[in-house]
Amino acid sequence: MNHGETLRKKIESGTARVGVLGLGYVGLPVVTAFSGAGFRTLGFDIDERVVHRVKRGESHIGDVPARAVAAVVESGLLDATTDFGRLGEMDAVIICVPTPLGKTGDPDVSHILDALGHIRDGLRPGQLIVLESTTYPGTTRELLQPELEQGGLTAGKEFFLAFSPERVDPGNPVYTFTNTAKVVGGLTASCRELAAGLYERVIDEVVSVSSPEVAELTKLLENTFRAVNIGLVNEMAVIADRLGIDIGEAVEAAATKPYGFMRFTPGPGLGGHCLPIDPQYLAWKMRTLQYRTRFIELAAEVNAEMPRYVVDRVAQALNRHRLPLNGSRVLLLGVAYKPGVGDVRESPALDVIELLRRQGAEVSYHDPFVPRLAPEGGDLESQPLTAELLASSHATVVITDHPQVDYDLVLEKARIIVDTRNGLTRQPGERGEHRDPGGATLYPLSGPPRGTSAPDLEPVAGMDPGRGEAIPFDEVARRYRVSAGDQP
Ligand SMILES: NC(=O)c1ccc[n+]([C@@H]2O[C@H](COP(=O)([O-])OP(=O)(O)OC[C@H]3O[C@@H](n4cnc5c(N)ncnc54)[C@H](O)[C@@H]3O)[C@@H](O)[C@H]2O)c1
Numbered sequence: 001m002n003h004g005e006t007l008r009k010k011i012e013s014g015t016a017r018v019g020v021l022g023l024g025y026v027g028l029p030v031v032t033a034f035s036g037a038g039f040r041t042l043g044f045d046i047d048e049r050v051v052h053r054v055k056r057g058e059s060h061i062g063d064v065p066a067r068a069v070a071a072v073v074e075s076g077l078l079d080a081t082t083d084f085g086r087l088g089e090m091d092a093v094i095i096c097v098p099t100p101l102g103k104t105g106d107p108d109v110s111h112i113l114d115a116l117g118h119i120r121d122g123l124r125p126g127q128l129i130v131l132e133s134t135t136y137p138g139t140t141r142e143l144l145q146p147e148l149e150q151g152g153l154t155a156g157k158e159f160f161l162a163f164s165p166e167r168v169d170p171g172n173p174v175y176t177f178t179n180t181a182k183v184v185g186g187l188t189a190s191c192r193e194l195a196a197g198l199y200e201r202v203i204d205e206v207v208s209v210s211s212p213e214v215a216e217l218t219k220l221l222e223n224t225f226r227a228v229n230i231g232l233v234n235e236m237a238v239i240a241d242r243l244g245i246d247i248g249e250a251v252e253a254a255a256t257k258p259y260g261f262m263r264f265t266p267g268p269g270l271g272g273h274c275l276p277i278d279p280q281y282l283a284w285k286m287r288t289l290q291y292r293t294r295f296i297e298l299a300a301e302v303n304a305e306m307p308r309y310v311v312d313r314v315a316q317a318l319n320r321h322r323l324p325l326n327g328s329r330v331l332l333l334g335v336a337y338k339p340g341v342g343d344v345r346e347s348p349a350l351d352v353i354e355l356l357r358r359q360g361a362e363v364s365y366h367d368p369f370v371p372r373l374a375p376e377g378g379d380l381e382s383q384p385l386t387a388e389l390l391a392s393s394h395a396t397v398v399i400t401d402h403p404q405v406d407y408d409l410v411l412e413k414a415r416i417i418v419d420t421r422n423g424l425t426r427q428p429g430e431r432g433e434h435r436d437p438g439g440a441t442l443y444p445l446s447g448p449p450r451g452t453s454a455p456d457l458e459p460v461a462g463m464d465p466g467r468g469e470a471i472p473f474d475e476v477a478r479r480y481r482v483s484a485g486d487q488p
Contacts, residue, residue, distance in 0.1 A: 003126040003158055004190045010091050011197050014038045018198075019090035021115045023050050023080065025273070025343070026132060026166045027096035028061045028069075029177040033202045035072035042090065043080040044118075054080035062341055062369075063170055088122030092130065092198055095119075096166065099133045100277065107136060107281050109143065116147045123151050125158040128194050132166040134219050134278050136285035139163070140212035145187060156188030162195035163212035165219030170272075171340035181205040185215030223278040224296060229264040230275070231299030234306050237266035241313075241446035248422025248444055266445055268399050268420040269306035269348030271337025276303070276346045307351035310420050310445075314356070314395050317416050317443045323394055326360030331383075331393035333410065334400025335367045342369030349399045353380070364393070368404045390414040396440075398424055411438040418443045 010016035016039060020031040023045045035041040045051050053060050057070030072078040087093060097111035112133060119129060129148065131140055140163040145155050155161045164184045169175055182203045186192025196206045209215050233251065240247040247266050255263040270276045279300065283293040315325045335349035336342055344350065349365070350373075356363050365373070366385045373380045383389055385406060390396060390413035398410075401421040410417065410424070417424065417440045424442065442450045 004160065004194060007091060007126050007128060007160070007194055008197060011194065011201065014201065015040075016091040016198070017042065017089060019044060019087055019093045021045075021087075021093060021095045021119075022097035022111070022133075023047075023054055024096065024098070025061055025063075025170055026168055027094075028054070028059065028064050029168060030094055030096060030132070030166075031078060032064055032068050032072060033177050035078035036068065037202045038077065039201070040076075041072075041078050042086060043078065044082070044084055044087065045080065046082065046114075048082055051080040051082050054078070063168070063172075063176070084118035085122065087119055088124055090127065092128040093119055095129070095131045095133055097133055098273070099135050099281070100273075101280055105280060106284050109135065109139070112139070112143065113147070116144060120148055120151055123148060123153060123159060125153060128160040128162070128191075128198065130162045130164050130195050130198075132164055134165060134223070134274065134281065135216060136281040137213045137216040137220070138285065139216060140185075141187065156191055160186070160188075160191040160194045161212075162186040162191045163215045164195060164199065165215060167219075167222070170343060171338060178202055179204050181207050183207045183209055183215050183218050185209045185212040187212060217282075220278055220282045223274055224282060224299075226264075227270060227275045227279050227303065228295050228299040229262070230266075230270060231302040233264040233266045234269075235302045237446045238302075238309060244447055246422070246444045246447035249447075251422075265422070267306070267348075268310045268352060270303040271345070271347040271349075272343060273345045276300070307348045307355060310348075310352055310397070310399075310418070311355040311359070313420075313443060313445070314361075314397055314418050315359070317418055317441070317449070318395055320449070321394075321416060321441070324360075325356065328361050328394040329392065330356050330361045330363050331389060331396045331414075332363065332365040333367075333385075333396060333398045333405055334402050335365050335370050335373060336400050336402070339400055339402045340369075340404075342367075344370055344373065347400075352397070352399060364389070366405070367400065368402055385409065387413045411440060411442075414440045416441050416443070420445050 018034045018039045018041045020027045020041065021044045023031065023043045027043065031041050031043045043054055050060060054069060057073040059066040059069045095115050097115050099112065100108050102108040131144060140161060145161060149155060153159050162184055164182055167180050168177060182199045184192060184196045184199060184206055186195055192208055196208050199206045237247040240250060251263065251265060254261050279296040283296045286293050314330060318325055318328055332349060335347060336344055337347040353363050364383050365380055367382050371382050387409065390410060395416040395418060396410060396414040397418045398421050401423045407424055419442060422444050440451055
């Protein structure tokens with residue numbers, strides 16, 4: 001029996017041992033799915049804390065319930081290790097390591113290379129190696145194949161090599177690893193069939209394509225499509241503002257068209273580990289072929305400008321109430337890059353915080369999923385969302401529309417609200433009409449404000465000519481005998 005046939009039998013009988021390299025947002029759901037389907041699995045990670053947590057049956061990824069990890073750890077189907085010497089015990093190895101950008105904006109494939117070094121050391125006939133990390137077209141054939149063949153084994157004969165992009169959507173309660181179709185491209189027909197056969201054991205639908213390059217480009221097409229369309233709708237928000245129109249309302253109306261339009265919502269910018277980064281992998285690859293990816297560049301430029309647009313919007317809103325950004329207390333609601341998750345990687349909130357601070361604003365935030373922001377966020381801690389916090393903040397800015405936030409309280413107590421997600425006053429299914437913003441003046445991402453209860457203030461907090469220092473707003477309020485609680 002040849003090596004492929006032996007492996008196919010192991011996969012079909014569920015006796016193949018599956019190793020997953022990198023136990024993060026992608027790797028933990030993968031290893032849990034295979035162990036949950038009865039495969040004996042071993043997770044590999046360089047981070048000892050991650051390995052210990054998995055070994056204890058805990059989950060560090062929001063989408064993977066701890067009870068699911070605990071169940072497979074208890075049944076002996078899932079174990080984790082930092083000992084890469086054990087990779088040779090695996091029949092299939094799935095690589096889920098990070099693929100960030102380097103300092104110059106070029107692909108950083110060092111984690112893949114590191115993983116490959118370990119796999120190569122233990123590579124034996126009959127192993128299947130699958131790369132899931134997002135990367136540029138050509139990686140599997142140009143990088144993985146020569147690296148792995150260095151030991152003398154041939155891909156497609158002695159060992160098998162495929163690319164299958166991960167499509168996990170963190171926080172999505174409907175589409176998970178197992179019910180999202182999986183694209184698989186193998187180096188040879190047997191590589192493709194073995195990889196597809198493996199995923200068919202845990203995934204409802206497997207889509208085989210003719211090569212790893214097609215699978216690699218598929219992932220980049222999907223994410224570039226999103227990045228470009230978000231860039232388009234973000235530019236539409238800027239255009240709408242110049243026209244004095246609420247873009248949110250226009251998007252809602254356009255989305256009623258049953259064909260030829262797909263709803264993308266504008267916001268404070270792109271975030272997460274995928275959309276701001278993945279298209280740059282394609283742009284880099286095309287630069288090596290003397291081709292400029294114009295849509296990618298333009299979308300990246302528009303999306304990268306959005307945090308600045310948001311800060312300008314906050315400054316305009318405060319200005320309308322005769323308050324300067326300098327010295328104002330600005331509360332951000334949500335700092336994660338999307339609703340329902342605690343991931344702040346590449347989150348536009350980080351840029352918004354930095355830009356606000358540069359202009360002298362005192363920034364605080366509330367995010368039910370992010371208790372603390374690391375140094376790039378200024379070492380801030382999430383504040384409990386209280387009536388006092390809202391009332392004492394000069395402006396409240398919705399950056400991430402987490403459904404877990406008490407927006408009724410926000411509408412009741414906040415004074416100036418800038419809603420970059422345009423969802424705050426809309427009832428589900430409602431179009432055209434908006435909920436009353438209560439005591440607040442609400443600024444959507446573009447267009448005129450709604451609600452006018454906040455009065456314009458006569459004095460402006462500014463420099464004390466005597467002391468040469470900024471006068472805090474509270475002091476201005478006291479000097480002019482205005483209750484700070486009544487003011488934005
Ligand atoms: N997060 C997503 O939503 C998502 C979706 C689709 C695709 N992807 C892609 O999947 C890949 C992994 O992303 P992620 O979000 O899971 O990253 P992550 O940072 O959440 O997890 C990566 C894990 O790999 C470990 N690691 C790093 N180098 C390693 C090595 N050499 N050997 C073993 N482990 C190593 C890290 O310690 C970490 O635990 C990336 O290419 C990403 O673009 C991510």
